[in-house]
Amino acid sequence: MAEPLDDYIDAVSKALALPVEDAWRPAIRANLEVSLRLGRLVDEFALPDETEPAPVFTLP
Amino acid sequence: MTIQPDLTAAEIAKAVAGGQLSALDAAEAAFARIKQHDTVLNSFTDVTADRARAKARAIDADIAAGKTVGPLAGVPFAVKNLFDVAGLTTRAGSKINRDLAPAKRDATLIERMEAAGAVLVGALNMGEYAYDFTGENIHDGPSRNPHDTTRMSGGSSGGSGSAVGGALVPIALGSDTNGSIRVPSSFCGIFGLKPTYGRLSRARSFPFVASLDHLGPFARSVTDLALAYDAMQGPDADDAACTTRGLEPTLPLLANPVSDLRIAIAGGYFQNNLFPEAVEAVSRVAKALGATRVVDVPEAARARAAAYVITTTEGASLHLDRLRKRPNDFDPAVRDRLIAGAMVPAPLVDRAQKFRRWYRAQLAEIFKSVDVLIAPATPCTAPKLGQVNFNLGGVELPVRANIGIHTQPISFIGLPVVAVPVPLEPLPIGVQIIAAPWREDIALRVAHALEKMGVVAAPAPKGI
Numbered sequence: 001m002a003e004p005l006d007d008y009i010d011a012v013s014k015a016l017a018l019p020v021e022d023a024w025r026p027a028i029r030a031n032l033e034v035s036l037r038l039g040r041l042v043d044e045f046a047l048p049d050e051t052e053p054a055p056v057f058t059l060p
Numbered sequence: 061m062t063i064q065p066d067l068t069a070a071e072i073a074k075a076v077a078g079g080q081l082s083a084l085d086a087a088e089a090a091f092a093r094i095k096q097h098d099t100v101l102n103s104f105t106d107v108t109a110d111r112a113r114a115k116a117r118a119i120d121a122d123i124a125a126g127k128t129v130g131p132l133a134g135v136p137f138a139v140k141n142l143f144d145v146a147g148l149t150t151r152a153g154s155k156i157n158r159d160l161a162p163a164k165r166d167a168t169l170i171e172r173m174e175a176a177g178a179v180l181v182g183a184l185n186m187g188e189y190a191y192d193f194t195g196e197n198i199h200d201g202p203s204r205n206p207h208d209t210t211r212m213s214g215g216s217s218g219g220s221g222s223a224v225g226g227a228l229v230p231i232a233l234g235s236d237t238n239g240s241i242r243v244p245s246s247f248c249g250i251f252g253l254k255p256t257y258g259r260l261s262r263a264r265s266f267p268f269v270a271s272l273d274h275l276g277p278f279a280r281s282v283t284d285l286a287l288a289y290d291a292m293q294g295p296d297a298d299d300a301a302c303t304t305r306g307l308e309p310t311l312p313l314l315a316n317p318v319s320d321l322r323i324a325i326a327g328g329y330f331q332n333n334l335f336p337e338a339v340e341a342v343s344r345v346a347k348a349l350g351a352t353r354v355v356d357v358p359e360a361a362r363a364r365a366a367a368y369v370i371t372t373t374e375g376a377s378l379h380l381d382r383l384r385k386r387p388n389d390f391d392p393a394v395r396d397r398l399i400a401g402a403m404v405p406a407p408l409v410d411r412a413q414k415f416r417r418w419y420r421a422q423l424a425e426i427f428k429s430v431d432v433l434i435a436p437a438t439p440c441t442a443p444k445l446g447q448v449n450f451n452l453g454g455v456e457l458p459v460r461a462n463i464g465i466h467t468q469p470i471s472f473i474g475l476p477v478v479a480v481p482v483p484l485e486p487l488p489i490g491v492q493i494i495a496a497p498w499r500e501d502i503a504l505r506v507a508h509a510l511e512k513m514g515v516v517a518a519p520a521p522k523g524i
Contacts, residue, residue, distance in 0.1 A: 008403070017384055021387075035400055035401060039405070045415055052417060053416070054417040
C-alpha cells in the first residue's frame, strides 16, 4: 500500500529530474517526514509580515 | 631536543625559532607519529611529505640566515580534506570529487598558516560532503577516537579531531556548519574554535551550506588555538561572506582576568536531552567560573529545526546535479537525506531564514547583559562506531541526527564558540563557551582561564 508521501515524492522527483529508486524510497520518505516535521515547527511560529530573511547572520 | 607527542605548537615554534629544534625534525616527528598510529586512527587521507620537508628546510634555512620567522615556525598542521591543497584533489569526503582535477592553489587559511611558518603535513578524513556528526566515512573508513578506537571521532571534521586528539599534529583545521568543529572536539577531548560567521575566509574550500559554513582550528591548548586563529584572520575578497574588519589579535588578551565578565549558563533547551556526563561537564565549568545565573535562550528548539531545514535544502541545491548524474556514488545515507532535502517546499525554507532574523534579535538582547553563555557541546561522550540509536531524555532516538542538537542553535546565527574539553573518565566531553559576535577574544580568554584552573584539558590519548 502506498504511503501518504509517495505521490508527492514521485511528483517532485519528476519535476526536478531526480532519480528515486524503489530501494531508496523508505529512507527518502523517512528523511522527508523529519524535514517536514521540523519545517512545520518553523511554520507555526508567527512572524510579522515585515520580517526579512537575514542576509548577514551575525549581530551588528 | 626530544620531541614529546604532547609538545604544543607554541613550544615547537619557540624551540624552532630558538634553534633548539629544526623544523625538519618537527615534521619528521609528525610523520613518525602518523606512521605509528594512523593505521588505527585512520585520520589522514593524504600525507604531503615532500611539500612539508621542502617547507621545513626553507624555514631552517631562514633561521640559519638570521631571518625573522613567523609565530608558527615549524609547527606541523593538517587540514580536513575539503580544503584545497595545491596538487591534491579536494575530495570533501566523497568518492565523486576524486574525479576532479587537483587543486591549483591552497585554500586561503593554509596560505596564512604557512605565511606564519606552519608546515602542512597532510589532509584529513571527514564525513561525506560534511553532512555528518559521526566521523564515519563509507569510502575511506571511519576516523577513530584516540581515547577508545571502537568509538566515534565525531563529525564531520572527524579526522581533524582524531589527529589532534591522538597528538599526531598539534593543530588541525576543520569546518563547522552545524557543529562539525565542536562535536569532534567534544568526543576527542581537544579544544576547537568555531569563529563568528564571516570571520575566517572559506576561499578555496569545498562548501556545504553557504549561509552556515565556518572554518576554524583545533588544538590541544588554548594558546595554540589563539596562535592559529590570529594567523588566519583578515579580509579576503575571495570569500563573499568574509568580514572586512581589521585584525583583532587574541593572543595578547588571553591572560586577562575573567572576573569582570558576566557569565551565564544557557538554560531551558540546553539543559535537556543530556546524559549525566554532559550535565557534569557543564556543572564543573560553571562552578569554576562562579556562574550561577541561568539564561533561557528562547525558541532554541525552533532554531535547531530551522537550521536543519536550511541545511538539508541548501545542501540539496549544492548537490542537485551530482544527485541526478551519480546517485550511486554517494554514501546512501547522505544521498537519501539530500534527495529528501530537495523536496522540502520553498516557503518553509524562506520562513526558516526569516525566523533566523527574529532569533538573532533575541540573542542580541541576551548579550546586552551577558558576556558568555555556557552550554553542552554534545549530549554524550563518544558513541560506539556504527551505533544507530541512543536513549535521550527517555526517548530512543537516532544518534546521527541528534549529536548536534546543542550546537545547531548557536551556529545558526554565527556566534563564536570555543569548545573546551572536560577530562572526565573514561571519556572526555566538551562544553561550549559562547560569546557575542566578533568576541572570540572573550571566549578564548574564558577557555584559557579554565585551562589554567585545570578544569579543562586535552587528555593524553589512551586508546593508541
